[in-house]
Amino acid sequence: MLVGGVEQDELIMGVSWIAGFRTEGGLTFGVGPNVGVNKEENHTSSMVVAAGTTMPFGDLYVPLNIAVAFAEGGPRVTTLISWISG
Secondary structure (H helix, E strand, O other): EEEEEEEEEEEEEEEEEOOOEEOOOOOEEEEEEEEOOOOOOOOEEEEEEEEEEEEEEOOEEEEEEEEEEOOOOOEEEEEEEEEOOO
């Protein structure tokens, strides 16, 4: 689940629920719904498609993902990066 954010100096709160799968090589793919509300309290819903990979660096793993929500005002793109140790 992803909760976010700020887009072009406008607060757009959104929640995405993405379900998918991961290959043995570390590639991930997923789709799911997105629900949001902007500062005018207009509610939006859209579909999200996400893909990414997990890169190993010794005992450190770095997931890098990109998600695109196909919304009414145009697509919204999110890039996510994190780290996993151990």
